[in-house]
Amino acid sequence: MASFIILSLLLFPPFLILVAIKSCKKTKLPPSPPKLPLIGNLHQLGPQAHLALHALSKKYGKFISLQLGSVPTLVVTSPEIAMEIMKTQDSIFANRPSFDIAKKILYGPKDIGFSPYGEHWRQAKKICVLHLLSSKKVESLCEIREEEVAHVVDMITKMSSKGPVNMSEILITYTYDIVCRVALGKKYSGHGEENKVWKLSRESSALFGAFNVIDFFPELGWLNWLTGKDARVERHFQEWDGFLNQVIQEHQEGNNDLLNTLFTIQKDQTNGFEIGMDEIKGILMDAFGGGTETSFVVMEWAMAELVRSPEKMEQAQKEIRRIVAEQNTVKVREEDMNQMSYLKAVIKEVMRLHPPAPLLMPRESMEETTIQGYTIPAKTRVIINGWALGRDPELWKMADEFQPERFLSGEVDFKGHDFHYIPFGSGRRICPGIAFAMSSIELLLANLLYWFDWKLPGGKKPQELDMAEAYGLTVCMKNQLFLHAKLHQA
Numbered sequence: 001m002a003s004f005i006i007l008s009l010l011l012f013p014p015f016l017i018l019v020a021i022k023s024c025k026k027t028k029l030p031p032s033p034p035k036l037p038l039i040g041n042l043h044q045l046g047p048q049a050h051l052a053l054h055a056l057s058k059k060y061g062k063f064i065s066l067q068l069g070s071v072p073t074l075v076v077t078s079p080e081i082a083m084e085i086m087k088t089q090d091s092i093f094a095n096r097p098s099f100d101i102a103k104k105i106l107y108g109p110k111d112i113g114f115s116p117y118g119e120h121w122r123q124a125k126k127i128c129v130l131h132l133l134s135s136k137k138v139e140s141l142c143e144i145r146e147e148e149v150a151h152v153v154d155m156i157t158k159m160s161s162k163g164p165v166n167m168s169e170i171l172i173t174y175t176y177d178i179v180c181r182v183a184l185g186k187k188y189s190g191h192g193e194e195n196k197v198w199k200l201s202r203e204s205s206a207l208f209g210a211f212n213v214i215d216f217f218p219e220l221g222w223l224n225w226l227t228g229k230d231a232r233v234e235r236h237f238q239e240w241d242g243f244l245n246q247v248i249q250e251h252q253e254g255n256n257d258l259l260n261t262l263f264t265i266q267k268d269q270t271n272g273f274e275i276g277m278d279e280i281k282g283i284l285m286d287a288f289g290g291g292t293e294t295s296f297v298v299m300e301w302a303m304a305e306l307v308r309s310p311e312k313m314e315q316a317q318k319e320i321r322r323i324v325a326e327q328n329t330v331k332v333r334e335e336d337m338n339q340m341s342y343l344k345a346v347i348k349e350v351m352r353l354h355p356p357a358p359l360l361m362p363r364e365s366m367e368e369t370t371i372q373g374y375t376i377p378a379k380t381r382v383i384i385n386g387w388a389l390g391r392d393p394e395l396w397k398m399a400d401e402f403q404p405e406r407f408l409s410g411e412v413d414f415k416g417h418d419f420h421y422i423p424f425g426s427g428r429r430i431c432p433g434i435a436f437a438m439s440s441i442e443l444l445l446a447n448l449l450y451w452f453d454w455k456l457p458g459g460k461k462p463q464e465l466d467m468a469e470a471y472g473l474t475v476c477m478k479n480q481l482f483l484h485a486k487l488h489q490a
Contacts, residue, residue, distance in 0.1 A: 029065040030074065030374045040067030042216065048471045050358035053077075054388040063372070069216025071097075073381040077388040079395065079419035082426075084371050085363065085382055086419070090427040095364040097381050100214045100221070101207050105237050111282035112432070113290060113361060123273040124283065128432050131261055132283075138435045140256065141182055142334050145440055148178050149447050150331075156452065160485040164457035167303055168480040171444075172198055175296045176288075178440055183287045184247050185255035200243065201288050203236055209472035244281045258287060289473075294356040295437050297476045301354040302347060302445055304481055305402045307454055308462045312404060316343050320450045321488075332446040334439065343446055345407035347438070351390075351414060351423040353402060356474045358387035360425050386422055387475075395420045452485040 033056055035041055045068075046052040053075050057064060062078035076082050085093045095117040096102075102114035112128055115121040131137070152174050159165050176198050177187045188197050212229070214221035224230045251259055262283065266275045306313040319342045324332055337344075363382040370376065393399045396406070412418045415434065416426030424431040431437075448454075456465060468478035 027377065028373070028375050029072075030063045031060045032065045032067070033060055035067050038069075040069060042068050048469065050385055050387040050471075050475070053359070053383065053385050054391070057385065057388060063374075065374075068381070070218065071216055071381050072377060072379075073383060074376065076382065076384045077392065079389060081371060082384050082389070082422065083419040085384070086416070086422070086425070086427040086429075089369060089371070092367055092369050093363045093365055093382055094428045095366045096429075097215075097362055097364045099208070100212055100224075101233060104233050105204060105207070105240065106285060107278035107282045109282060110276075110278045111286045113286050115282075117366065117428075124275075124279065125432060127262075127265055127273065127275070128283070131265060132258055133432050133436050135435060138439055141436075142439075144181050145178060145443050146334065148174055148181070149444050151177075152444060153447055153451050156448075156485050157487060160452070160487065163484075164482040165485050166480055167483050168300055168477065171296050171299045171303075174444060175292045175299075175440065176201075179287055179291045181257070182436075183258040183284060183291075185252060185257040185259065188247075196243065197288060198292075200236075200240055201293060204240075204285075204289060205293060205473040207233060207236065240285065241281070244284060247284075248277075248280075259284065290431065291433055291436060293474050293476075295441055297354070297356040297474050298347065298350055298437075298441055299445060300477055300481055302350045302441075303448070303454070303483065304465060304467060304477060305350055305353070306346065306449075307456060307483060308465050308467075309402050310455075310462060312346065312402065313449065313454065316346055316404075317449045317453075317488075319343065320446050324450060332443065332450050334443055337439075337442050337446065340442070340446060341408060341410075342404065343442065343449070345404040347441060347445065348407040348412075348414060348421075349402060349404040352396070352421060353390060353400075354475065355386045355390060355423040357423075358385065358475055360384050360386050360422070361429065363429065384422070389420050389422070392420070451488055453488050454483050454485060457482055457484045 033041055033044060036043060041056075044052060044056060044066075054077065056066075057075060057077040062076070063081045064075050066073045066075060076085065096114050098116070099114065102109040102111075106114055109115050110120075110124075112121065112124050115124060152170060155170065156165055173189060173195075176195075177189060180186065180188050180197060189195055213223050224233075248259070251263075253260065253263075259280070262275065262280045265273075266280065269275075306316065319340055320332060323336050323339050324330075327333070327336060329336075360383075363384075365376055365378055365380045365382065367378045368376065389395065391399050397403075406412075412421050414421060414423050416422060416424065416430045419426065424434050456462065466477075466479050469475045470478040
């Protein structure tokens with residue numbers, strides 16, 4: 001980023017002048033920090049954009065405008081403005097910005113998450129909601145979740161006698177094994193493809209989360225060729241495409257998996273929508289990106305926060321163990337989840353403090369509009385800082401503290417109706433996989449807390465746990481989470 005700025009200032013003064021003139025167009029925009037020529041406010045973002053934007057909002061307001069290169073951008077940390085964008089004017093702000101990486105890796109893009117708003121997106125989402133992630137479909141996958149949870153419990157039991165357990169690695173494997181079985185019909189770890197899906201997904205996350213000059217300066221896209229980024233993206237796409245082609249060739253018909261459902265829809269032309277191989281591959285990649293890393297991040301932060309708060313962990317364990325005892329069973333069943341109000345509150349609180357995608361997915365205005373008297377031009381990018389909303393002391397008491405009790409009343413939920421708490425987004429573009437994600441997260445966490453007692457290794461005190469963030473498309477822990485697990489004696 002720094003090298004790019006220096007090179008730009010040296011080599012492109014004519015372009016600099018043109019952009020500066022364009023950015024000075026007289027329009028009543030929301031308040032804005034001072035800008036530099038050419039780059040606008042890009043230099044103020046830094047590697048952890050959610051923190052940098054939060055700092056700017058504290059200084060300039062909860063509804064500010066930035067110029068990120070040639071891209072006009074709104075930053076929102078106000079629930080009222082978030083509701084205006086995601087509900088009142090949802091139809092105007094339902095588009096996604098065009099990202100170069102999405103075009104190249106997601107077949108156009110032909111997925112759901114990054115696809116532009118229009119007929120293709122509507123039909124693809126309808127397929128997803130009705131056929132792939134419906135409540136009935138999610139319930140039908142219960143056996144897979146319970147099998148994978150049992151495998152995790154068995155693995156931790158064996159590993160715990162040898163020393164601290166790498167929980168980050170275990171949680172990663174769990175999320176990818178479930179999604180691979182649900183989407184493709186079998187696991188792709190430990191069969192000559194050791195962690196291949198995870199490695200591909202992590203590289204995708206790194207590419208999406210990295211600065212890409214063409215997204216902010218379309219005229220300078222050739223710099224990606226010069227720096228070798230285009231070649232890196234192409235290699236990554238070929239790896240993904242090769243893997244998906246292999247999966248499709250090996251796929252067995254008749255499986256109750258996502259891929260078989262997509263093939264059936266393709267054959268029957270469900271709802272009159274023609275779905276090609278690019279659409280199928282794009283939706284599969286959404287399953288890996290949206291259904292794995294985000295769930296892993298929530299579970300990793302949940303275990304970290306509970307270890308740092310032993311009294312909260314004990315309260316969650318007492319609830320889970322009491323319910324299992326009352327049911328006279330020897331394991332936590334998915335049907336018991338609705339009784340575990342404190343566990344659900346823990347998960348909600350984790351997503352408030354550590355939303356897996358802190359800036360949500362960006363939106364883009366499709367036409368000029370006004371919000372609170374300010375003019376919002378067409379093709380303005382919109383960033384809603386979900387992390388800042390969750391940490392706002394005006395909205396939350398003890399905003400920086402882990403307090404699951406705040407959610408016990410059930411008044412606030414993550415389904416997009418409470419705009420100060422929107423970890424999954426809201427409106428037309430809300431994440432369609434909420435039920436699938438929560439079922440996988442709740443069942444594993446409940447079993448981890450039922451079967452084991454947890455503490456930090458090496459005699460570390462709870463508050464000594466490093467909670468530093470590693471930022472990409474999602475925000476996980478910077479350092480892997482190692483914990484000592486002791487099998488609970490009932």
